[in-house]
Amino acid sequence: MKLLSFILLSTTVELPEWLDKTIAVLLPFKHYLIAVIIAIITFIAAQITRKAIKRQFEKSNHLGTKDPTNYIFLRNGISFVFSLIGIILIFYSIPALRSLGTTLFAGAGILAAIIGFASQAAFSNIIGGLFIVIFKPFRVGDILQVGTWEQGFVENITLRHTVIRSYKNERYIIPNSTINSEVLLNSSIEDEKxxxxxxxxxxxxxxxxxxxxxxxxxxxxxxxxxxxxxxxxxxxxxxxxxxxxxxxxxxxxxxxxxxxxxxxxxxxxxxxxxxxxxxxxxxxxGIEIPFPYRTIVFKDEEKAKRFRSSDSKT
Known part of the structure; x- marks a missing residue:
């Protein structure tokens, strides 16, 4: 074994000149190439997982009676999770960003306060989305009115917001935290009639x-x-x-x-x-649908005569 290792270490392989030059040019950018590869792999993995979940849902919903709300929420959640993982891996694959992260974490207390304040609304929407999926006050396809907003069809539920399509084919993008704090009028829940x-x-x-x-x-x-x-x-x-x-x-x-x-x-x-x-x-x-009538009373008879005479002329 030691002899084999010695032979391999002492053996030199001559690369073609063009390949050697290419490697020399790309070597300083290897970290960025790794970041690109991570992004591509993350994207492909997310798409494969989404398609697998879609096939599983279609297989179990061959009769078309299964509620798609959980599937749509899970599909959107997977995209978010894979994107987050990809960003973290890319962040740590580039030395410059890694050193920046070390500097930032040195002031972790201040950073935590800033991030906590900035992400309060985002986390509120995510929790709101989870509550919608768990307690199901409405589902995808339901006819819903949120507060004083116009009534429409629930088209999509994401981690951040819910999409409602109005009868005018307009889309209302409403944050989940707003939906959870409003009175909902659901015309489809339990009994649709x-x-x-x-x-x-x-x-x-x-x-x-x-x-x-x-x-x-x-x-x-x-x-x-x-x-x-x-x-x-x-x-x-x-x-x-x-x-x-x-x-x-x-x-x-x-x-x-x-x-x-x-x-x-x-x-x-x-x-x-x-x-x-x-x-x-x-x-x-012979049933009359009326319009408003107005009766004008003139206390001055002279004014009344002038009004009647002018009205008869017109």
Whole structure:
């Protein structure tokens, strides 16, 4: 063994001149080459892991009924972890950065305070994202309203934020810490069916009973209406759609129909359809949808005469 080692150590291998020059040029940059290699390996490892998780999710979700929230959060989390590992390895592979790190760690107390203050919001968002995944106040695909924000579909949940796509196809990027501190309106959790209010105003001279009958009939004819009556209500002959007189406005009697639909989106479309069909029936049956009237009283008779004469000329 000692003889073999001596032979190997004493043996010199002559490299081609071009290769020798290439090595001589690249040698001062070896640390940077190592950093590039680490970055490439980290990227490839992250992609392979993401694809493996995706295949596993698709395999277990062949029926399309599995909640994708955990998968999407895990996929985004893996990208973050691999990126963090890659940055740390690159940092320590370059001597200049390594010595900088040693200098920084010498003032660890001050550094910790600065980092803690700067990363407070970031960690708050990460903890918020974990709470969302664990307690599941909403899932990917749910119809959600955060506080006073516009309602929309949950499109993505990351470590930092949640993406909500509005009905206008706009994306709201909301930090997870903000979501956890707001009141959430989830139209999809537990039971997706929804009750839609359809309100119409009629004039005080119109037949209220006829208007309520028209609203009920038109709603019951719509293909998307959902019969949400209990067995007892069906036995008692209660209508599928209830219509109530809710209040008296300045120039209208306000009626409200209570419509049940399979989900929020179907309910919205049904409501817009019924606005059109009920308006046509009102026109055909002589039910007036009023506009505000203004009565002007002149205490001075001369001013009233001048106003009437000028109005007749126009």
């Amino acid at each position: 929804t009750c839609v209010y359809l309100e119409m105003g009629i004039s005080y001279d119109s037949d209220v009973d006829l208007a309520m009958k028209i609203m009920s009939e038109e709603a019951e004819k719509h293909p998307s209406i959902l019969d949400n009556r209990t067995i007892e209500e069906k036995k008692n002959g209660n209508p599928v759609v209830r219509v109530r007189l809710i209040n008296f406005g300045d120039s209208s009697v306000n009626l409200r129909a209570y419509l049940w639909a399979k989900d929020f989106v179907i309910g919205f479309v049904m409501k817009t359809d019924l606005h059109k069909s009920i308006k046509k029936r009102f026109d055909a049956e």
